[in-house]
Amino acid sequence: VPFGDTLAARVCERESQLVLGIDPDPRALWAGTATARGDGQGRGTGDAASAQRAADAIVGHCRALIDATAQACVAVKLQLARFEIFGAPGADALAIVAEHARAAGLLVIADGKRGDIDVSAQAYAQALLGGMDTPFGRVRGLGADLMTVNPLMGRDALQPFVTAARAGGAGALVLVRTSNPGAADVEDLRLTDGEAVWERVGAIVDELGEPGIGEAGLSDVGAVVGATEPRHLARARELMPHAIFLLPGIGAQGGRVEDLAPAFAPGRAGGLVTASRSIANAHQGGDGSPADAARAEAERLRAEAWTLG
Amino acid sequence: VPFGDTLAARVCERESQLVLGIDPDPRALWAGTATARGDGQGRGTGDAASAQRAADAIVGHCRALIDATAQACVAVKLQLARFEIFGAPGADALAIVAEHARAAGLLVIADGKRGDIDVSAQAYAQALLGGMDTPFGRVRGLGADLMTVNPLMGRDALQPFVTAARAGGAGALVLVRTSNPGAADVEDLRLTDGEAVWERVGAIVDELGEPGIGEAGLSDVGAVVGATEPRHLARARELMPHAIFLLPGIGAQGGRVEDLAPAFAPGRAGGLVTASRSIANAHQGGDGSPADAARAEAERLRAEAWTLG
Numbered sequence: 001v002p003f004g005d006t007l008a009a010r011v012c013e014r015e016s017q018l019v020l021g022i023d024p025d026p027r028a029l030w031a032g033t034a035t036a037r038g039d040g041q042g043r044g045t046g047d048a049a050s051a052q053r054a055a056d057a058i059v060g061h062c063r064a065l066i067d068a069t070a071q072a073c074v075a076v077k078l079q080l081a082r083f084e085i086f087g088a089p090g091a092d093a094l095a096i097v098a099e100h101a102r103a104a105g106l107l108v109i110a111d112g113k114r115g116d117i118d119v120s121a122q123a124y125a126q127a128l129l130g131g132m133d134t135p136f137g138r139v140r141g142l143g144a145d146l147m148t149v150n151p152l153m154g155r156d157a158l159q160p161f162v163t164a165a166r167a168g169g170a171g172a173l174v175l176v177r178t179s180n181p182g183a184a185d186v187e188d189l190r191l192t193d194g195e196a197v198w199e200r201v202g203a204i205v206d207e208l209g210e211p212g213i214g215e216a217g218l219s220d221v222g223a224v225v226g227a228t229e230p231r232h233l234a235r236a237r238e239l240m241p242h243a244i245f246l247l248p249g250i251g252a253q254g255g256r257v258e259d260l261a262p263a264f265a266p267g268r269a270g271g272l273v274t275a276s277r278s279i280a281n282a283h284q285g286g287d288g289s290p291a292d293a294a295r296a297e298a299e300r301l302r303a304e305a306w307t308l309g
Numbered sequence: 310v311p312f313g314d315t316l317a318a319r320v321c322e323r324e325s326q327l328v329l330g331i332d333p334d335p336r337a338l339w340a341g342t343a344t345a346r347g348d349g350q351g352r353g354t355g356d357a358a359s360a361q362r363a364a365d366a367i368v369g370h371c372r373a374l375i376d377a378t379a380q381a382c383v384a385v386k387l388q389l390a391r392f393e394i395f396g397a398p399g400a401d402a403l404a405i406v407a408e409h410a411r412a413a414g415l416l417v418i419a420d421g422k423r424g425d426i427d428v429s430a431q432a433y434a435q436a437l438l439g440g441m442d443t444p445f446g447r448v449r450g451l452g453a454d455l456m457t458v459n460p461l462m463g464r465d466a467l468q469p470f471v472t473a474a475r476a477g478g479a480g481a482l483v484l485v486r487t488s489n490p491g492a493a494d495v496e497d498l499r500l501t502d503g504e505a506v507w508e509r510v511g512a513i514v515d516e517l518g519e520p521g522i523g524e525a526g527l528s529d530v531g532a533v534v535g536a537t538e539p540r541h542l543a544r545a546r547e548l549m550p551h552a553i554f555l556l557p558g559i560g561a562q563g564g565r566v567e568d569l570a571p572a573f574a575p576g577r578a579g580g581l582v583t584a585s586r587s588i589a590n591a592h593q594g595g596d597g598s599p600a601d602a603a604r605a606e607a608e609r610l611r612a613e614a615w616t617l618g
Contacts, residue, residue, distance in 0.1 A: 025428065026443040050446025057445060081425060081432035085441060086448060087404065088397035095396065113425055115459055116390060117489045119334065123390035132394060134335040136366060137359025139395060150424055152461040152484060154491025175461060180426045182463025189509060192499045197506060200498060 003145065003171035004218025004269070007074075007244060010107060011269040016074045017309055018302045019109065019246070021276025022065065022097065023079040024058045028281070030290040033060035048087075055089035058082075062097040065280055066104055068291035072298035075107035075145070077246075077274050098142055107145040109246070109272075113175060115150030117157050125164035146171045148224060148246070151201050155208070162208050162221055171212075171220040171244065174205045176236060179226025179249030198232075202239035213242050217266050222246060225263070227255030227273070233262040237270075245271045250301065251278025257304040268309035275301055312454065312480035313527025313578070316383075316553060319416060320578040325383045326618055327611040328418060328555070330585025331374065331406065332388040333367045337590070339599040342369035357396075364398035367391075371406040374589055375413055377600035381607035384416035384454070386555075386583050407451055416454040418555070418581075422484060424459030426466050434473035455480045457533060457555070460510050467517055471530055475521050480529040480553065483514045485545060488535025488558030507541075511548035522551050526575050531555060534572070536564030536582070542571040554580045559610065560587025566613040577618035584610055 011017055066076065076097075083094040098108045114124040126132040131141035149161045151174050161172045177187055177198040187198040202223065209221030222244030225236045236245065245263045249255035250273055263271030279301075283293035320326055375385065385406075392403040407417045423433040435441040440450035458470045460483050470481045486496055486507040496507040511532065518530030531553030534545045545554065554572045558564035559582055572580030588610075592602035 023429070026441075026445065045446075047440070047447055047449035050443065051448045054443045054445040054448060079425075079429055079432075081423075081429040081436065084400075085432050085436040085450070087436075088400040091393075091397040091400045113459075114390075114422070115424070115461075116388075116422055117487075117491065120332070120388055120390040123388075123394045127390065127394040127396075131356070132335075134359065134363045136335065136362040137354075138356055139360045139363060140356035141394070150422075150459050150461055152424075152459055152495055153487050153489055154494030154496070156489050156491035158491075178426075178462050180462055180465050182426065182465035182467075185463030185513060186461055186506065186510060187463070189506060190501045192501055197495065197498060201495060204494060 001169055002212055002214030003165065003169055003220040004244065005214035005216050006169065007107070008216035008218060008267060008269040011074050014074045014105070015306060016072055016302045017268055017271055017273055017305045018073045018298060019075045019077050019272045019274035020066065020069050020073045020279060020298065021077045021079065021274050022062055023276045024061055024082050026054050026058065029057055029061040030064055033064040051086045052089040055086040055093040059093045059096050063100050064291060065294060066101055068294045069279060069298040070104035070106055072295070072302040073106055075109055075272065076101040077109040077111045080110060080112040095142060098144065108143065109173070110142055110144035110147040113148045113150050115153055115157050117153060118160070121157055121160035122164065125161045129164055129170050130168045144170065146173055146222070148173045148175065150175050151204065155204060158204070158208055166212050166220055171222055173222040173224050173244070173246045174201065176202050176205060176223040177225050177229065177232050179228040179253055179255065183226065199235065199239060202236055205243055206240045209242060216269065218242055218244055218269060224248065227260060228253050230259035233260065237262045237265050242266060244269065246274060247271055248274045251275045257301060257308065260305070261308055264309035271309065273301060273305045310478055311521055311523030312474065312478055312529040313553065314523035314525050315478065316416070317525035317527060317576060317578040320383050323383045323414070324615060325381055325611045326577055326580055326582055326614045327382045327607060328384045328386050328581045328583035329375065329378050329382045329588060329607065330386045330388065330583050331371055332585045333370055333391050335363050335367065338366055338370040339373055342373040360395045361398040364395040364402040368402045368405050372409050373600060374603060375410055375415070377603045378588060378607040379413035379415055381604070381611040382415055384418055384581065385410040386418040386420045389419060389421040404451060407453065417452065419451055419453035419456040422457045422459050424462055424466050426462060427469070430466055430469035431473065434470045438473055438479050439477045453479065455482055455531070457482045457484065459484050460513065464513060464517070467513070471517050475529055480531055482531040482533050482553070482555045483510065485511050485514060485532040486534050486538065486541050488537040488562055488564065492535065508544065508548060511545055514552055515549045518551060525578065527551055527553055527578055533557065536569060537562050539568035542569065546571045546574050551575060553578065555583060556580055557583045560584045566610060566617065569614070570617055573618035580618065582610060582614045
């Protein structure tokens with residue numbers, strides 16, 4: 001099944017376009033979840049034991065965050081950096097959290113923003129998607145449904161990700177116009193024909209995605225388009241009529257759901273609204289428990305986007 | 310000590326600007342090294358046991374490759390994708406190989422081409438460099454001396470890497486003009502003022518690196534400039550007079566050492582010549598052992614670059 005159809009069905013079934021961003025800060029985990037994993041209260045000393053304890057605590061936090069909000073979401077987005085810092089225990093934690101999200105009925109987006117060429121790009125794609133066969137046996141991948149990729153190095157850096165995703169019924173989300181101020185430094189540069197660099201990247205996304213358009217009209221090559229600059233959304237949609245847009249920047253970064261309408265032009269699954277800190281930290285400054293506050297904020301965002309789409 | 314001075318001293322001491330690219334393909338490991346680790350001949354079944362066996366075999370291969378060629382090299386460049394595919398055992402293998410390289414007197418370049426913003430960029434930098442303090446204890450990083458980073462998202466995606474590197478006496482290598490054909494798709498696009506996108510990125514590299522120039526005249530913010538397009542090297546040097554250039558593309562990709570002279574303008578440590586497959590696969594089609602062939606090829610490249618610089 002082409003990924004666009006998988007997503008369209010899932011969005012419809014869950015009545016949600018909301019993506020829970022999982023970005024765990026070891027210094028700001030929810031209280032009372034650190035023992036949730038139950039099998040890793042390591043008492044050892046040294047760096048390796050610390051990494052194991054931190055990774056275990058992060059698993060507990062992430063499980064609680066998923067359990068609290070899954071009902072309002074269609075997917076989780078895992079920020080890989082926050083797991084890699086813990087080395088091998090972090091790699092295990094990432095796999096456990098992805099599995100927990102799947103068990104809760106959610107799709108999994110691996111947010112690693114990888115970009116490389118040839119066999120390296122292929123190895124990244126295998127790591128994040130379905131793994132590979134080796135002379136030592138089958139090696140499992142993370143099993144993600146979508147992965148973010150960086151287009152700086154051009155088509156031959158994107159194609160291995162697209163090929164691997166398409167073969168496995170998954171998708172790739174290309175960084176087109178990101179939500180940070182630094183997007184002005186490279187992505188917004190003007191080319192001789194008047195277009196911005198990001199618009200040219202958008203055209204490449206449309207081209208690479210063309211063979212992967214499903215019956216719902218959505219392609220398996222999507223785009224990351226920041227929600228902080230809504231004036232770009234209409235233009236992005238013009239350039240990429242079939243792309244799934246991942247829309248970061250809502251909440252903590254200042255983006256507003258009501259500005260996202262152009263993203264939903266090809267249907268509700270055309271735009272995935274992602275929020276991280278505004279959900280995980282919703283309890284700060286309030287009375288409720290972290291889980292209750294997160295659930296309420298996720299449901300609020302879900303309903304707001306659903307009304308719009 | 311600013312990283313540029315560390316590198317200049319190391320290049321001088323080892324009489325080498327050669328970087329051994331470590332990019333292990335599990336289907337093409339050197340024969341007879343798979344048991345070199347000695348502690349991981351797992352007999353289990355299933356994906357996890359396969360990943361452990363593959364990671365162990367890769368450690369054996371990489372140790373043998375380093376042992377054979379270290380004398381001709383100043384650094385190793387670890388392609389992170391090839392380790393990540395093995396999950397937790399891959400993360401352990403990466404750390405073991407990095408430590409083996411250090412013990413052989415080599416600097417370590419983490420080639421992950423990471424690019425993200427804010428706390429995510431900071432987490433990647435901590436993972437690759439010196440780790441972080443957590444409420445669960447100190448977590449160790451990979452301890453790399455240099456890491457490759459992707460500038461697509463702009464200055465605020467680069468600065469956390471630069472800040473972390475500078476604080477730890479390490480350096481960052483920004484992708485400026487890569488060695489793949491796809492570089493034409495984005496990096497080579499012409500801007501309204503006639504410059505290419507990559508030239509604008511080069512100017513950002515120069516600006517970010519200015520506070521990190523050491524006594525040897527080299528900065529802690531360097532650039533990846535492909536050796537496959539030598540006509541770009543002189544222009545890159547003009548834009549980034551103090552940057553350390555990492556020069557991929559020699560050998561298998563068609564680049565030639567004799568075209569690299571402009572890279573060495575600020576001194577021999579101004580250019581790091583990196584070769585992967587042409588060293589690891591030097592024995593193919595010949596009579597000698599993999600180790601002997603790799604050693605000879607590494608020494609040939611070292612001498613060629615040293616004569617030029």
